[in-house]
Amino acid sequence: MVTDHHRRLTWIHKALSLAVYPVQWLAASPIDMGNALVDTFKTRSLLQAENHRLQMEVSQLKQRTLKYEALRKENDRLRAFLDNSFKLGEQMLVAELVSVNLAPFEHLVLVNKGSHFGVHVGQPVLSVDGVVGQVIRVSPANAEILLITDPSHAIPVQVNRNGLRAIAVGSGRLDELEVPNLPNNADIRAGDLLVTSGLGGVFPQGYPVAVVTEVKSRVGRRFALITAKPSSALDRIREVLLTWGQKSPQSFVPAPDQGIQPMTDEH
Numbered sequence: 001m002v003t004d005h006h007r008r009l010t011w012i013h014k015a016l017s018l019a020v021y022p023v024q025w026l027a028a029s030p031i032d033m034g035n036a037l038v039d040t041f042k043t044r045s046l047l048q049a050e051n052h053r054l055q056m057e058v059s060q061l062k063q064r065t066l067k068y069e070a071l072r073k074e075n076d077r078l079r080a081f082l083d084n085s086f087k088l089g090e091q092m093l094v095a096e097l098v099s100v101n102l103a104p105f106e107h108l109v110l111v112n113k114g115s116h117f118g119v120h121v122g123q124p125v126l127s128v129d130g131v132v133g134q135v136i137r138v139s140p141a142n143a144e145i146l147l148i149t150d151p152s153h154a155i156p157v158q159v160n161r162n163g164l165r166a167i168a169v170g171s172g173r174l175d176e177l178e179v180p181n182l183p184n185n186a187d188i189r190a191g192d193l194l195v196t197s198g199l200g201g202v203f204p205q206g207y208p209v210a211v212v213t214e215v216k217s218r219v220g221r222r223f224a225l226i227t228a229k230p231s232s233a234l235d236r237i238r239e240v241l242l243t244w245g246q247k248s249p250q251s252f253v254p255a256p257d258q259g260i261q262p263m264t265d266e267h
Helices: 002-088
Strands: 091-103 106-111 124-126 131-138 143-147 154-159 165-173 176-178 193-196 208-216 225-230 239-244
Touching (some): 106 131, 176 208
Antiparallel strands (some): 091 239, 106 143, 131 143, 154 165, 176 225, 193 208
8 A cells, every 4th residue: 555655645746747847948948048149149159259359369470471471572682683693603792772763854763872981983883683773872881883774874784686786875764765876677576685785894794674665666766766765664664783893993974965974973
């Protein structure tokens, strides 16, 4: 009898538990839902904070990448300068541009090397790709360079293909030189590379100056109309090579009929 009574009580307890469970679940639901919402908001807040942190890290990595890329390009340029100095077999000095004056028909740049480094008036200035210009004024800390595209500048050149000699004169435009005084039947054509001839002893022989872009024979005129594009990107250079050759005249070659005198004054 005791066993039967115990079984009955157990069954009644189970029945009551089943009957009460929905009430208990309904009573506990708001609390559980509240806890779930709190956990959800906490998780969302943590995710937002993590996302913000990752965005900051990505931004910093991008900045570092850009900086490293700029340093890599600068290193490549300097390495190319060094390689060229060995090829030329001349004493070289790398200088950085500090200011640019590209007024119409006046192309001048200022570099951060001057007489303290042995820089002098008339000194040739090169880049990795070709001739840049010539030093016209010097101070202890700086030097002013006249670009080859300035109308007052002229440089002896020769056609690399056949050795034909000529003079390349600045046109006043950064992307163009003129080659005057060559007859209409001269052996020169578009695509020809003009290099320094070495005449006058100012620029090292064989260094690129420009590539001929156009040759026009002019009817009724003795001389052809010839233009060339400078080998150096004069509008994008950041460093230049100051070079010392075996002979360094203290003047630059003026353009024909310009009447410009050598400039030897110091700041």
